[in-house]
Amino acid sequence: MDQMSPEAITALFTRASGDYVFARWGRPIVPVVFGVDDTTLSTVKGAIEAVVALAGHKMAETDPELGANLMVFFLRDWAELLEVPNLGRLLDGLAPLVARLQEAGANQYRVFRFDASGAIKAAFVFVRMDGALAEVPAATLALSQAVQVIVLWSDAAFQQASPLGLVEGVAVLRPEIAAVIRAAYDPVLPAAAQEASHGLRLAARAGRQA
Structure with missing residues (x-):
């Protein structure tokens, strides 16, 4: 599975204003x-x-x-x-x-x-x-x-690339985005966060699923 870098995962929840905002x-x-x-x-x-x-x-x-x-x-x-x-x-x-x-x-x-x-x-x-x-x-x-x-994604999260991909002509969720979603609901993590360090914690958990 393609892994997203910690920076790329943090960017998924970093708004155009520069603020990190996460909620599930x-x-x-x-x-x-x-x-x-x-x-x-x-x-x-x-x-x-x-x-x-x-x-x-x-x-x-x-x-x-x-x-x-x-x-x-x-x-x-x-x-x-x-x-x-x-x-x-x-x-x-x-x-x-x-x-x-x-x-x-x-x-x-x-x-x-x-x-x-x-x-x-x-x-x-x-x-x-x-x-x-x-x-x-x-x-x-x-x-x-x-x-x-x-989850509450950034307003710019999927402007460059869709969260979906095609497998034999059928749209499926990209595995690296699926890993982020599963990590986002890890009970150890808070339901809401406004510190970019949360993105690093998300990345660590998403990486374990790779």
């Missing part, structure tokens, strides 16, 4: 998916289950505080978000956010919420099925979104 889920994940047919729904939930299992984390039927804590929306136009009942109560500044996404021509966006310890307690995933994403197989798109929501 602190509670079982309860997903709900909007805007897809039953077949695609099964594909998306299956991808989330697979990545959660890889991490050694848990899923649940309901979150006692939020009901569902991972909400995934597939839509054709960002304006559709303004029509989702009660979404504006869950996301402050929804209208300005929609305006920014429209102006940027974005096709995906993620919002995380954190508990008092800094661990992830909820996430919202928005995917606008523009021309580019409409060509992507559902299984590939689902796996990509599941990977990008299992």
